[in-house]
Amino acid sequence: MSVNGQSAPGPQDPARAATTPAAGPVPDRAATPQLRKAVIVGGNRIPFARTGGAYTKSSNQDMLTAALDGLIARYGLQDERIGEVAAGAVLKHSRDFNLTREAVLGSALSAETPAYDLQQACATGLETVLGLANKIKLGQIDSAIAGGVDSASDAPIAVSEGLREVLLDLNRAKTLPQRLQVLSRLRPKDLAPDAPSTGEPRTGLSMGEHQALTTAQWKITREAQDELAFNSHRNLAAAYDAGFFDDLLTPYRGLARDSNLRADTSLEKLAALKPVFGKSLGSAATMTAGNSTPLTDGASTVLLGSEEWADAHDLPKLATVVDGEAAAVDFVHGKDGLLMAPAFAVPRLLARNGLTLSDFDFFEIHEAFAGTVLSTLAAWEDEEFGRTRLGLDGAFGSIDRSKLNVNGSSLAAGHPFAATGGRIVASLAKMLHAKGNVDGRPARGLISICAAGGQGVVAILEAH
Amino acid sequence: MTPAQPVILGEMPSLSKLYVNAAATAARRRVLGTHAGNGLPATRHEVRGVKAAVENLTAYQHLIGESASDVLPAGFVHALAFPLAMSVMNRDDFPLPLLGMIHLQNRVVQSEPLRFTDALDIRSWSEDLRGHRAGTQLDVVTEVRRTGEDAVSWRGVSTYLAKGVYLPGIDKPSAAPAPAAFSAPDPTALWQLGVDTGRAYAAVSGDFNPIHLSVLSAKALGMRRSIAHGMYLASRALADVGAAKGDAFSWDVSFEAPVFLPARVALDINTTQGDDGAWQRSDYVAWNARSGRKHFSGSVAAL
Numbered sequence: 107m108s109v110n111g112q113s114a115p116g117p118q119d120p121a122r123a124a125t126t127p128a129a130g131p132v133p134d135r136a137a138t139p140q141l142r143k144a145v146i147v148g149g150n151r152i153p154f155a156r157t158g159g160a161y162t163k164s165s166n167q168d169m170l171t172a173a174l175d176g177l178i179a180r181y182g183l184q185d186e187r188i189g190e191v192a193a194g195a196v197l198k199h200s201r202d203f204n205l206t207r208e209a210v211l212g213s214a215l216s217a218e219t220p221a222y223d224l225q226q227a228c229a230t231g232l233e234t235v236l237g238l239a240n241k242i243k244l245g246q247i248d249s250a251i252a253g254g255v256d257s258a259s260d261a262p263i264a265v266s267e268g269l270r271e272v273l274l275d276l277n278r279a280k281t282l283p284q285r286l287q288v289l290s291r292l293r294p295k296d297l298a299p300d301a302p303s304t305g306e307p308r309t310g311l312s313m314g315e316h317q318a319l320t321t322a323q324w325k326i327t328r329e330a331q332d333e334l335a336f337n338s339h340r341n342l343a344a345a346y347d348a349g350f351f352d353d354l355l356t357p358y359r360g361l362a363r364d365s366n367l368r369a370d371t372s373l374e375k376l377a378a379l380k381p382v383f384g385k386s387l388g389s390a391a392t393m394t395a396g397n398s399t400p401l402t403d404g405a406s407t408v409l410l411g412s413e414e415w416a417d418a419h420d421l422p423k424l425a426t427v428v429d430g431e432a433a434a435v436d437f438v439h440g441k442d443g444l445l446m447a448p449a450f451a452v453p454r455l456l457a458r459n460g461l462t463l464s465d466f467d468f469f470e471i472h473e474a475f476a477g478t479v480l481s482t483l484a485a486w487e488d489e490e491f492g493r494t495r496l497g498l499d500g501a502f503g504s505i506d507r508s509k510l511n512v513n514g515s516s517l518a519a520g521h522p523f524a525a526t527g528g529r530i531v532a533s534l535a536k537m538l539h540a541k542g543n544v545d546g547r548p549a550r551g552l553i554s555i556c557a558a559g560g561q562g563v564v565a566i567l568e569a570h
Numbered sequence: 571m572t573p574a575q576p577v578i579l580g581e582m583p584s585l586s587k588l589y590v591n592a593a594a595t596a597a598r599r600r601v602l603g604t605h606a607g608n609g610l611p612a613t614r615h616e617v618r619g620v621k622a623a624v625e626n627l628t629a630y631q632h633l634i635g636e637s638a639s640d641v642l643p644a645g646f647v648h649a650l651a652f653p654l655a656m657s658v659m660n661r662d663d664f665p666l667p668l669l670g671m672i673h674l675q676n677r678v679v680q681s682e683p684l685r686f687t688d689a690l691d692i693r694s695w696s697e698d699l700r701g702h703r704a705g706t707q708l709d710v711v712t713e714v715r716r717t718g719e720d721a722v723s724w725r726g727v728s729t730y731l732a733k734g735v736y737l738p739g740i741d742k743p744s745a746a747p748a749p750a751a752f753s754a755p756d757p758t759a760l761w762q763l764g765v766d767t768g769r770a771y772a773a774v775s776g777d778f779n780p781i782h783l784s785v786l787s788a789k790a791l792g793m794r795r796s797i798a799h800g801m802y803l804a805s806r807a808l809a810d811v812g813a814a815k816g817d818a819f820s821w822d823v824s825f826e827a828p829v830f831l832p833a834r835v836a837l838d839i840n841t842t843q844g845d846d847g848a849w850q851r852s853d854y855v856a857w858n859a860r861s862g863r864k865h866f867s868g869s870v871a872a873l
Binding site: 163164165167171175212213217357358359360 | 624625628629631632638639640686687812813816847848849
């Protein structure tokens with residue numbers, strides 16, 4: 107592993123790295139014009155369904171529209187012209203080039219509401235929240251809806267490269283002999299379709315195989331992963347039983363709860379599952395279907411606004427979007443694990459805001475795999491990682507585990523890639539609002555989402 | 571007017587059996603010269619606890635261009651109740667031949683949304699047998715309630731014409747009035763309807779009437795080509811009006827010239843908003859994109 111600190115401005119500048127721990131350029135707050143706040147009014151999602159389940163025949167547009175219509179109904183937004191709607195999907199049909207705008211046109215919002223699509227793999231949903239919150243802070247828009255959707259069931263299937271080239275050339279051919287010549291290039295293997303995969307294009311490894319490398323590198327035990335998965339199911343089930351999701355969710359296609367949730371799971375049941383990833387590694391394989399997130403279908407939305415807009419519409423102000431940060435790691439040759447970018451993004455974000463891990467009341471760390479969460483926490487607790495990779499004096503720090511994913515997360519709820527950010531933001535905003543003030547300051551929450559391509563997006567929310 | 575005598579069917583009747591039975595009845599009447607009489611049956615048919623199949627709902631929504639929400643589109647409810655409405659016209663004491671009936675008009679009042687999870691009680695009867703210059707017409711009324719509730723959530727009135735059938739004492743043939751001049755407006759949409767349009771709608775609606783399925787089956791019934799289902803066309807216009815119509819609305823359509831497949835159909839939707847900008851009504855008209863001949867027109871209006 108290289109020892110180059112990500113925080114260092116130049117490739118070989120250890121002195122700078124040591125003196126400005128983990129911080130990027132610190133903006134001169136005094137010189138920055140006062141920005142207004144972007145508040146989270148609320149959110150709505152449909153229950154997440156395991157792939158091949160209740161939403162098998164529902165398209166991304168169907169699910170995004172359903173989540174949007176539930177939000178519109180909850181907050182009385184019929185015929186409302188929203189400043190901008192941004193959403194996206196990771197697995198996307200080419201015909202869905204204007205997915206979000208089409209969902210808006212199919213919804214009860216004013217047809218004069220503009221929309222755009224965004225794609226940043228699993229960070230899509232959180233990035234829509236951050237981008238729209240920034241526009242609100244700048245005064246460009248007064249209201250916004252962020253969201254995301256994904257269907258692993260209704261995934262796009264492409265024709266093979268061979269067939270695609272033949273079809274395109276056929277279209278360009280002008281004479282019958284030319285057409286026949288083009289068609290003669292077609293081979294039986296060209297008729298096999300291309301299905302999308304969760305494999306990384308540059309390594310050929312699936313996301314699970316990548317995480318297995320990271321899990322082994324950080325010596326995360328099977329027991330610790332199973333315990334995290336167990337807590338996720340237990341916490342999500344308890345949240346449903348307490349009615350936590352009553353104003354965060356609209357039933358769809360007969361589902362009123364996430365279909366992946368196993369309220370009756372136990373550590374024994376999880377321990378009995380066979381490993382599915384990392385079986386070819388030297389060490390014992392630890393990642394099972396129980397401590398990895400299954401493919402899921404679903405959609406989520408978040409309603410944002412300026413304080414004035416929320417007040418004018420007599421809407422709640424649950425939390426503010428304080429700040430966000432994206433990071434990426436050089437995973438291709440194993441310098442860092444594929445899903446470890448948040449381990450770098452969070453220290454930078456906290457340094458910029460003058461905060462430490464002890465200043466937070468809730469941690470929402472997306473559970474792509476239990477091993478992802480535990481590897482990130484292990485990296486933050488590691489002296490060596492803190493010094494050499496983060497440019498700190500020692501370990502970045504540890505979190506109070508009782509504040510982690512307290513209402514469950516992706517291991518239990520499932521993870522329709524682009525929909526996870528909206529799920530987390532709306533839930534955390536509600537939790538922060540309920541918590542109110544802590545020690546004379548607004549309750550504070552940290553969101554961390556890893557993404558394919560070695561990326562990660564993290565954010566800070568505060569109770570309003 | 572609800573006929574007093576209910577006949578409660580154990581389940582939704584099968585449309586294919588109804589069509590076969592209708593053909594047999596037509597043949598029997600032709601051979602025996604028997605006639606069912608001059609009045610409509612004073613009986614209503616009823617099925618209770620009907621539920622929509624969700625896969626069928628999704629397929630319908632995708633075909634028509636509706637958002638695939640849990641709410642049943644008004645045209646889907648029509649398709650769901652259609653076998654019961656047909657059974658009313660397939661009774662032995664029904665005075666007109668079911669096969670060859672022409673759908674002239676359809677009026678729906680959707681008072682509140684119905685979801686696929688709702689169990690539905692559906693009742694249907696025929697009424698208002700009356701003359702028409704080209705035959706005899708009547709209304710088939712269908713009401714849909716949530717099981718156990720009194721309020722009607724959906725009410726449809728379909729007007730059918732038995733062309734060339736003149737019941738004694740009701741009407742005589744007369745010359746058609748000069749058709750009202752129609753000049754096509756600028757279209758807001760253009761539909762390319764392939765030859766499989768009828769089969770696609772048959773698959774989601776269950777209405778496998780041969781006149782919609784193929785050139786051959788249509789020719790067997792005296793049509794030169796297959797024609798699009800009228801309710802398919804009207805339902806697409808309803809979907810095009812969009813979510814602005816809300817959950818409670820009326821939806822009317824009058825059919826003029828049939829749409830022979832394949833076809834290019836031009837559509838104009840003209841929406842009226844109130845002073846407050848709220849949607850009030852959308853009037854639509856569709857015509858043959860090449861000849862300019864009017865196919866159908868109607869409106870969707872707030873209740």
